[in-house]
Amino acid sequence: MNIQRRSLLKGMVAGGVGCGLLGASSLAMARAKTFTSGKQQMLIVTSSAEAEQTFRDGVRAARPEAAFETLRSDLSPAFLATLEKHLRSGHPSRILGLVDDASAAVIVQLARSADARVAWVGQHHIEPGQARHSLLVSRSSRNCTLHFGEQLNRCGSGYELKEQRPQGGGRPLVLASARSGNTGWGASLGYALAQPADGIDGIASQAAALSLYGRYVSFLIEV
Amino acid sequence: MSEAKKSVLPKGVAQGEFDAAVSKLTALLGKDNVLLQDEQLVSYTKIMMPGDEAQHAPSAAVTATTVEQVQGVVDICNKYKIPIWTISTGRNFGYGTAAPGQRGQIILDLKKMNKILHIDAELGTALVEPGVTYQQLYDYLEENNIPLMLSFCAPSAIAGPVGNTMDRGVGYTPYGEHFLMQCGMEVVLANGDVYRTGMGGVQGDNSWQVFKWGYGPTLDGMFTQANYGICTKMGFWLMPKPPVIKPFEIRFDEDSDIGEIVEFMRPLRISQVIPNAVVIAGILWEAATAGVRRSDYTKEPGVTSDAILKQIQKDKDLGAWNVYACLYGTQEQVDVNWNIITGALKQLGKGRIITAEEAGDTQPFQYRAKLMSGIPNLQEFGLYNWIGGGGSMWFAPVSQARGSECDKQKKLATQILAKYGFDYVGEFIVGWRDMHHVIDVLYDRTNADERARADACFNELLDEFEKEGYAVYRVNTEFQDRVAQSYGPVKRRLEHTLKRALDPNNILAPGKSGIDLDKFNDW
Numbered sequence: 001m002n003i004q005r006r007s008l009l010k011g012m013v014a015g016g017v018g019c020g021l022l023g024a025s026s027l028a029m030a031r032a033k034t035f036t037s038g039k040q041q042m043l044i045v046t047s048s049a050e051a052e053q054t055f056r057d058g059v060r061a062a063r064p065e066a067a068f069e070t071l072r073s074d075l076s077p078a079f080l081a082t083l084e085k086h087l088r089s090g091h092p093s094r095i096l097g098l099v100d101d102a103s104a105a106v107i108v109q110l111a112r113s114a115d116a117r118v119a120w121v122g123q124h125h126i127e128p129g130q131a132r133h134s135l136l137v138s139r140s141s142r143n144c145t146l147h148f149g150e151q152l153n154r155c156g157s158g159y160e161l162k163e164q165r166p167q168g169g170g171r172p173l174v175l176a177s178a179r180s181g182n183t184g185w186g187a188s189l190g191y192a193l194a195q196p197a198d199g200i201d202g203i204a205s206q207a208a209a210l211s212l213y214g215r216y217v218s219f220l221i222e223v
Numbered sequence: 224m225s226e227a228k229k230s231v232l233p234k235g236v237a238q239g240e241f242d243a244a245v246s247k248l249t250a251l252l253g254k255d256n257v258l259l260q261d262e263q264l265v266s267y268t269k270i271m272m273p274g275d276e277a278q279h280a281p282s283a284a285v286t287a288t289t290v291e292q293v294q295g296v297v298d299i300c301n302k303y304k305i306p307i308w309t310i311s312t313g314r315n316f317g318y319g320t321a322a323p324g325q326r327g328q329i330i331l332d333l334k335k336m337n338k339i340l341h342i343d344a345e346l347g348t349a350l351v352e353p354g355v356t357y358q359q360l361y362d363y364l365e366e367n368n369i370p371l372m373l374s375f376c377a378p379s380a381i382a383g384p385v386g387n388t389m390d391r392g393v394g395y396t397p398y399g400e401h402f403l404m405q406c407g408m409e410v411v412l413a414n415g416d417v418y419r420t421g422m423g424g425v426q427g428d429n430s431w432q433v434f435k436w437g438y439g440p441t442l443d444g445m446f447t448q449a450n451y452g453i454c455t456k457m458g459f460w461l462m463p464k465p466p467v468i469k470p471f472e473i474r475f476d477e478d479s480d481i482g483e484i485v486e487f488m489r490p491l492r493i494s495q496v497i498p499n500a501v502v503i504a505g506i507l508w509e510a511a512t513a514g515v516r517r518s519d520y521t522k523e524p525g526v527t528s529d530a531i532l533k534q535i536q537k538d539k540d541l542g543a544w545n546v547y548a549c550l551y552g553t554q555e556q557v558d559v560n561w562n563i564i565t566g567a568l569k570q571l572g573k574g575r576i577i578t579a580e581e582a583g584d585t586q587p588f589q590y591r592a593k594l595m596s597g598i599p600n601l602q603e604f605g606l607y608n609w610i611g612g613g614g615s616m617w618f619a620p621v622s623q624a625r626g627s628e629c630d631k632q633k634k635l636a637t638q639i640l641a642k643y644g645f646d647y648v649g650e651f652i653v654g655w656r657d658m659h660h661v662i663d664v665l666y667d668r669t670n671a672d673e674r675a676r677a678d679a680c681f682n683e684l685l686d687e688f689e690k691e692g693y694a695v696y697r698v699n700t701e702f703q704d705r706v707a708q709s710y711g712p713v714k715r716r717l718e719h720t721l722k723r724a725l726d727p728n729n730i731l732a733p734g735k736s737g738i739d740l741d742k743f744n745d746w
Contacts, residue, residue, distance in 0.1 A: 075601040080380065101607040109314055109381055112266035112321065113334055115255075119262040121269055123613045125669040127522070132669040136269060136276055138261030166268045166280035167261040168230025214518060215611025215667065222262065 040222075042068035042194070043086055045097035045107065047216075051186060054210040055098040058151075058190025061203040066194070073103035083107065087114035087223055095221040096193040098124075098186060104217030111221045120144055120193065120220035126213050129180060131159040139169035141220060148192035149175045154202055155184030186212040193220045229259070231280045233305045233327040234741075241282065244303040248285055251295040256335075258284040267313070267330055270322050271615040272701045273666070273674040273681075279322035279700070281308070284330040290455045294415045296331055297453070300730045301413065307331045308732050309453050311353035311386035314378050317617035317663060318390065319700040324734040331453065340456065341432075344369045348406065348432035350458045353385040358599050360384065371461035372597035374398040380599035385457045389447050390697060393652055393659060395594045397462060397551060399500030400654055404460040407431040408443055410452035413726035418452065432458035448697065449718075450732035451725050462597075467557045469550040470592035472577040473568065474542030478506075480573065481544055481633060481651075482626030487571050488546070488653050489624045496560045499595055501548045503629075504587075504650040508663070509545045510535050511609035511648065512587040512602055518611075525644045545587075546574075549595040609648065612667025614677055616702075618684050619661045620693040624653055632660050632693065639687060640664070643680035644673075659696060685709070700734070707737025712745055719743045 044059060046052035052070060059068065071086075073079055086095060087110060095116075099107065104121070111118050119141040123134040137145060145163050152159050158179040163172040184203070187210065191203050232241050249257045258264060267284055268276050282305075287293050300307050308328040313321025323330055337354030342363070349371075351360065357373055358380040364371055374394035376387050388401040398404045407421040421437040422428045435441065446452050475484055484503055491497045504512075507527070520531050536543060550557045550564075568574050582588035590602030607615060618636070622628040629651055637647040640662075649662035664684075666677040678701075685695070685705055694709040707715055718738050722729070729740040 075604055077380075077600070080601070101611045101613055102604040104613075105316065105604055105607055106381065106601060108266050108269055109321075112313070113381075116266075117260070117262035118266040121265060123667075123669045125612060125667055134669040136265060138265050140262055164276050165261070166231070166276045167264055169261070215669075217613065 041091055041093035042066055043093060043095045044068055044070045044190075045073050045083070045095060045099060045103075046070070047073045047099040047103050050210075050212055051098045051216065054184075054186030054212050055190035057210070058187035058192075058203055059096065059194040061187070062191045062194035062196035062200055064200075065197070073097070073099045073107065075102060075106065080106070080110070083110055084114070087111060087116050087221075089223065091223070093223045095223065096190070096219065098189060098216050098218050101215065101217055104219065107221075108219060111219075114223070117222045118219065119222060120218065122189070122218035124185070124189075124216045124218065126185060126216075128213065129158070131157060131185060133159060133161040133185075135161065135163045137163055137165055138167065139165065142169075142173075144192045144195065144220065145173050147196065148188055149173070151188030151191055151203060152185060153177060155188055157183065157185055157188070159185070183211045186210065189218055193218065229282060231282045231327055233282050233329065234325070236303065236305055236327075240303050241305070244299055244305055245283065247299045248283075248296065251299065252285055252287060252292060256286040258286075267321050267323075267332075270320055271317060271613060271668070272319065272699050273614065273616075273668070273678040274701050276322075278326050279324070280326050281323050281330045282327045284332050286332045286335045288335045290409070290411060290417060293331070293333075293336075293411045293453055293455055294417070297411060297413060297415055297730070300329065301728050304728055304730065305329055306730050306733050307453075309333065311389070311454075312356055312381065312383040313386070314382040315386065315390060315392075316378065317615040317699065318697055322700070324700040324703065324732065328732075333455075336455065339363055342367075342369060342371070342461075343432070344371060346433055347371055347461045347463055348458060349384075349461055350407070350432055350456060351384060352456060353383065353454060355385065356381060356383045361597070361599050370464045372396065372464045373461065373599075374401065374404070374597060375594070375599065377594065377603035378601065379594065380601055384459060385454055388457060388459060389454055391447050392697070393500060393654070395500050395502060395547070395591070395652075396549070396597060397498040398460065399652075401459070402444070402447060405443065405457060406433065406435050406460060407458035408446065408454055409456035410446050410454050412452045413728065413731050417455075420446075432460075445721070448736050450735040450738055451721060453731065462551075464597075465551040465553070467550070467552060467554050468596045469557050469561065470579055470588075470595045471548060471550075472582065472588055472591070473546040473548070473574045474577060475544040475546070475574050476536075476542060478543045482630045483571065483573070484544055484546060484626070485624060485629050485651070485653065485658070486626040487567065487574075488548075489656075491564065491567065492624065492653055492655060496563050497548045498551060499549045501546060501653040502591065502650050503653065504545045504547065505647065506532050506536055506541060506543050506545075507609065507646055507648045508606065508650045509541045509587055510539060512590065512605045513539060513541070514586060514605055514608075515539060516608050516611075517646075526641045527646050542575075547591040547595065549592075606648065606663055606665065609646075610665045610667060612669055612673070614664075614666035614668040614674065616664040616677065616681055616699055617661055617697075618664055618681060619659055619695045619697055620688050621696045622658050622660065622693060624656050624658050629658065629660070631691070632688070635687060635691065636660075636662055636684065639683050640680060642683070643676040645677070645680060703734060704737040704739075704742075715743065716745060719746070
């Protein structure tokens with residue numbers, strides 16, 4: 001077992017995750033219970049070019065064969081109309097994103113109105129030397145948290161990660177690493193939310209190299 | 224069939240009873256309208272208040288499309304003693320969002336009751352269901368060439384007239400005091416009766432949306448910011464779209480100008496020379512809605528320095544205070560009032576007018592002009608990017624429209640916010656004789672210390688303002704009990720007396736505005 005996985009697993013134990021979930025088989029089991037299966041359209045929404053680049057790299061690493069569209073968020077009627085069209089299309093699709101707070105406030109609201117399923121909303125605060133990830137997740141996206149934590153460890157990131165699962169389903173995960181780096185969290189997040197296909201075991205280090213500072217909101221929406 | 228073993232249940236309701244209620248709700252509404260799974264409920268649970276999401280987690284959410292279904296939901300919840308938290312669009316953001324006031328309540332989401340029932344173009348009236356949004360209404364008026372204009376709050380496009388009016392929200396046009404423009408409503412009571420206010424109970428009546436008062440006690444107000452019934456229809460007045468709409472701004476350079484600004488505006492407002500609810504936006508509200516982020520200027524935690532505020536003012540060509548107002552009417556009417564305003568401003572000797580032509584498509588002028596012209600837009604959400612982090616609580620005391628009041632409130636608010644490390648991000652909305660002073664307490668919810676400070680700050684704002692004789696007109700669900708205390712024990716006893724009579728099982732939104740039979744004991 002490598003050092004990074006040991007560090008993650010220690011954190012998982014600290015967060016109250018039972019021993020039955022530890023080990024390489026744990027994430028494989030998690031993949032078997034992915035939020036959804038089958039072919040879906042995928043839409044990536046980001047609020048800046050930097051966020052798009054790193055987040056998309058992570059998505060691509062998780063799902064190299066998947067085709068996806070990208071959309072830049074803002075507060076314009078055109079963006080709202082495009083997003084609504086996706087939310088109400090009736091075609092199974094997954095919308096994942098990394099946006100600013102203003103966009104997120106609107107996007108989550110529109111998802112609710114359209115009866116879309118919101119499995120994850122994350123608040124992320126990243127500064128040099130400090131990274132906090134506060135996640136509001138459903139039971140079905142628990143594996144996303146595990147993937148995210150694992151990738152953060154692989155990237156050598158320092159972070160605090162706190163999960164909230166208001167509907168219950170076990171103790172929420174609390175993970176932390178005292179390292180000082182902040183690279184790669186955006187790609188790690190994209191990777192985690194895209195829910196890696198079978199046989200994928202992490203992001204290539206190049207994809208994970210980009211730094212992204214500031215405050216962001218991530219989400220995973222299924223239509 | 225419900226989820227096996229829910230971890231979130233209504234207070235005092237066992238799993239078996241909850242399952243039985245859910246079965247009945249499913250039979251009534253259809254399984255697609257009874258939401259139990261985590262990922263169906265996360266979006267209802269996302270909050271901007273400092274507490275934990277777990278305290279506001281619903282046990283379920285149900286959607287209804289007819290009055291009969293709403294009656295059915297009320298009947299089932301009465302039988303099983305399950306509290307319901309009703310939302311229309313659920314977009315009151317800094318006042319609590321869509322989350323229920325208490326853990327375990329079932330959300331009754333009326334988003335699918337979204338019919339525009341009637342618009343009368345000649346009388347300027349509308350009758351709508353609770354799920355109708357302002358954007359939907361705007362599109363309807365445009366598509367049908369109906370020459371009426373809307374008034375709405377800043378979340379405009381995605382918010383709705385019923386929810387905003389029932390919470391006594393305000394807008395920025397001459398019809399900006401929304402509850403004043405409400406005329407007739409239909410309410411499902413806790414006993415299942417359907418009550419229509421005003422003229423609505425008269426068979427064959429056609430003045431339900433034109434005459435507010437009806438006969439005997441007029442009860443519309445008691446259903447606003449309250450939990451005595453579920454509004455299923457609401458009538459309100461729409462302003463005829465005038466031939467000329469002239470938005471303008473007056474910029475004032477010094478923070479200390481606020482008193483003089485209000486003394487200047489009040490007579491113009493009372494005489495209706497300026498007929499709309501005027502906004503006086505402080506520098507940070509103005510800057511944030513123009514797309515400025517705090518991180519553009521500093522990474523230092525805590526209060527943004529005066530030097531930086533001045534720099535932002537200079538860089539972005541903004542005022543320390545930025546007054547937005549509008550004239551409406553024929554060209555002759557607008558010209559007369561414009562001359563009065565410019566003459567008065569010349570006498571004041573300070574302030575710089577910016578017209579729509581001069582502002583062009585710059586922000587925030589453009590979004591303000593749209594709000595005053597009844598055109599929905601979401602630009603004001605830029606406030607949430609000033610700090611980021613997802614925390615927002617609107618602290619909104621009211622006062623007389625006097626300069627001395629503004630000055631006092633602004634100084635007190637700034638001092639308290641600074642004590643806890645938060646910026647003053649505020650504006651005054653000048654009504655006819657009153658002012659709503661809306662301050663957005665913005666903070667980072669990923670930071671546990673900041674959440675604790677935001678909570679303490681909001682409490683201190685309430686306490687210190689109350690000592691000066693000020694109370695807020697509206698508040699988020701974590702503070703509704705505290706604010707109810709500000710209004711005194713007589714009001715609370717009366718409200719609970721009414722609650723006991725109308726909803727003895729305490730199932731309609733217990734806790735709303737501090738009204739909760741389970742908690743009240745000051746009879």
